[in-house]
Amino acid sequence: MRIGIVGCAGRMGRMLLREVAVLPMAELSGGTDRPGGYEIGTDLGTLAGLDPIGVTVGDNPDMLFGASDVVIDFTTPTATVGHAGLAARHGAALVVGTTGLSAPQMDVLRDAGTKVPVVQAANMSLGVNLLLGLVKRVSAALEASDWDIEIVEMHHRHKVDAPSGTALALGRAAAEGRGVDLDAVKETVRDGHTGPRQPGDIGFATLRGGDVVGDHTVVFAGAGERLELTHKAGDRAIFAKGAVRAALWAANQKPGFYGMEDVLGL
Numbered sequence: 001m002r003i004g005i006v007g008c009a010g011r012m013g014r015m016l017l018r019e020v021a022v023l024p025m026a027e028l029s030g031g032t033d034r035p036g037g038y039e040i041g042t043d044l045g046t047l048a049g050l051d052p053i054g055v056t057v058g059d060n061p062d063m064l065f066g067a068s069d070v071v072i073d074f075t076t077p078t079a080t081v082g083h084a085g086l087a088a089r090h091g092a093a094l095v096v097g098t099t100g101l102s103a104p105q106m107d108v109l110r111d112a113g114t115k116v117p118v119v120q121a122a123n124m125s126l127g128v129n130l131l132l133g134l135v136k137r138v139s140a141a142l143e144a145s146d147w148d149i150e151i152v153e154m155h156h157r158h159k160v161d162a163p164s165g166t167a168l169a170l171g172r173a174a175a176e177g178r179g180v181d182l183d184a185v186k187e188t189v190r191d192g193h194t195g196p197r198q199p200g201d202i203g204f205a206t207l208r209g210g211d212v213v214g215d216h217t218v219v220f221a222g223a224g225e226r227l228e229l230t231h232k233a234g235d236r237a238i239f240a241k242g243a244v245r246a247a248l249w250a251a252n253q254k255p256g257f258y259g260m261e262d263v264l265g266l
């Protein structure tokens with residue numbers, strides 16, 4: 001199986017190169033990054049902190065998709081939309097970890113899923129995907145009139161989207177548990193004289209700083225007691241390992257739009 005990596009010069013891209021390079025059952029078909037980026041032409045092995053492998057970072061995703069059975073994409077929403085079209089055109093499966101996609105951008109991924117297998121998840125770690133299931137169960141068990149749900153997340157200073165894709169996924173899981181639409185109840189900004197909290201709202205608080213890989217806590221606050229479910233990512237490798245697992249799985253699936261719960265059989 002041939003696995004390609006777009007955005008291979010990024011924080012996640014380099015991690016993915018390291019994971020794919022050591023797979024016994026797959027080979028690295030290549031890597032691309034943003035045209036004009038200064039890593040173009042650098043050896044992929046060197047970029048990953050390994051020995052040189054004689055293949056360099058390219059800037060032609062069309063060629064990479066043509067040479068791959070599956071491509072892993074942790075880039076930007078605009079780049080990911082372009083990659084989805086290439087995956088469909090070349091018949092390559094696509095694993096998307098990029099966050100911050102708008103609803104129309106998600107529709108482009110779903111559309112590609114009618115032609116090839118597409119796996120998309122805001123968080124590829126096993127722990128967070130288990131947490132999503134727990135949050136849905138807990139929120140279904142607790143009355144919205146008595147229990148307030150708040151989601152707190154912290155990430156490193158370089159993160160560009162907020163709240164994190166994982167925080168929003170946790171919010172969706174909580175909303176699903178209550179049988180409501182997250183967009184109708186989410187409160188992502190509080191500033192100034194906000195008035196009291198509305199029952200049923202799902203609040204978000206975003207912290208940014210340092211090199212935090214990703215912390216998420218879902219707080220269920222009732223009268224006289226509080227339940228907190230927390231996941232802390234200590235190493236980006238958990239996301240890369242999850243993405244590689246998704247890639248190996250996706251390459252053998254029918255066209256479809258899948259999530260990590262499908263990959264992990266949750």
Ligand code: NAD
Nearest residue numbers: 007009010011012033034075079097098099122123124239
């Ligand atoms: P990063 O900025 O370090 O890396 C992004 C890379 O994409 C950069 O090298 C950039 O040059 C490249 N890129 C941009 N446009 C491109 C294009 N048109 N073609 C090819 N490459 C292009 O960011 P990061 O920390 O690696 O995160 C990337 C994305 O993955 C973010 O959206 C982040 O939120 C998400 N992420 C998801 C998970 C998950 O488990 N799903 C985990 C961590 C990060």
